[in-house]
Amino acid sequence: MANFNVADVKILRDRLGAGMVDSKNALVEADGDIEKAIEILRLKGQKGVAKREGRATSEGLVAAKENGDTATLIELASETDFVAKNQKFIDLSEKVLDAVTASGASTLDEALAADAGSQTVAATISDEAAILGEKLELRRIAKVSGEHFAIYLHRTSKDLPPQVGVVVGYTGDDAETARSIAQHISFANPEYLSRDDVPADAVDAERKIVTEIAENEGKPAAALPKIIEGRLTGYFKQVALLDQDYAKDNKLSVAKVLADAGLTVTGFARFKVGA
Structure with a gap:
């Protein structure tokens, strides 16, 4: 024996x-x-x-950390929520986040190649996948630059680690309002900071759609330009942070809230696990 x-x-x-x-x-x-x-x-x-290489990883967590004038947001994915709430997986996310932040990586490839002690981040994740018995992967990372940062990590279930993560880079001194803007982003999911950041081809495609809809509705030709611009404004309110109605008071725009607080958003990132 x-x-x-x-x-x-x-x-x-x-x-x-x-x-x-x-x-x-x-x-x-x-x-x-x-x-x-x-x-x-x-x-x-x-x-x-x-x-397990071909399996889907639709669960996991998000984590974020600031370091000087940048902050890093990561999504570490697993196959099941059972592993996502395992302390070993949570510890792994902290190790990966520390390594990626320290390396200054700005792309996923750079993050996977970052030094995590005795081996790379990719190798560390692979080892832990072997131990936990599931496919694990660092799905994406984002870096945000700023003078200050508001980090908001939202739990969609009290039994799970954070599933939605937001990092906001900003200038100004109102940390409470900055955090509120981060919470707004977690809910409203803007794609761009301002309407000027929306790619021209995306705007052109939207303009074509709303024009066709207005024409099919039989609107008078003279009224079309105003109708089209109004509907484009609605589009910008969906995709551009500064144009959005503020989640805590829809009578105010996010731009107005920021101006009143003396804040300027310099960048943001938002991840939702599996999305």
Whole structure:
């Protein structure tokens, strides 16, 4: 019989999160050698990672951290919410976020290649995927520049880690209003800061659509320009932050709220897990 006891099994479970049966079997195969048993479990886990490569990762969490004049937002994805709320997965997200932030990475490829200690972020995630038994991936990152930052992480369920994350870079001194704007972004999901940031081809496509709709409604030709511009204004209120009605008071625009608070938004990012 292999030379190990219940305490050895507990060590494996604590260090790797492996199941009781898998831990015992690994110790039997390793003849009680804990380090060898760990290697066995990792190798088996890595084989499982390859098999899971094509699976969807629609769960996970978002996390954010500021560092000097930039802030980083990440989405770390898993297959199930069961793993998403596992402390090992949460610890992994913190390690990945720290590594990506310290590296200054601004693209996903740069983030995956960042140094996470003894190996890259990509390798670290792969190792943890082997341990947790699910496909895990760093799905995306965003960097926001600013003098100050408002970070808002929203939990859609009290049992899960944050599922919606917002980072707002801004100038000014009203941190409370800046946080409120971050909360607004989490709800309203603007795509651009201002209407000037909306790509011309997107505006042209929208103009074509609202023109066709107005014409099909039989509107008088003389009234069409005003109708079209009014509907384009409605489009900008959907996609441009500064044009949006403020979530806490829809009689005010976000631009008005910011101006009254002496704030200027220099950039923002918003992630929702799986979206």
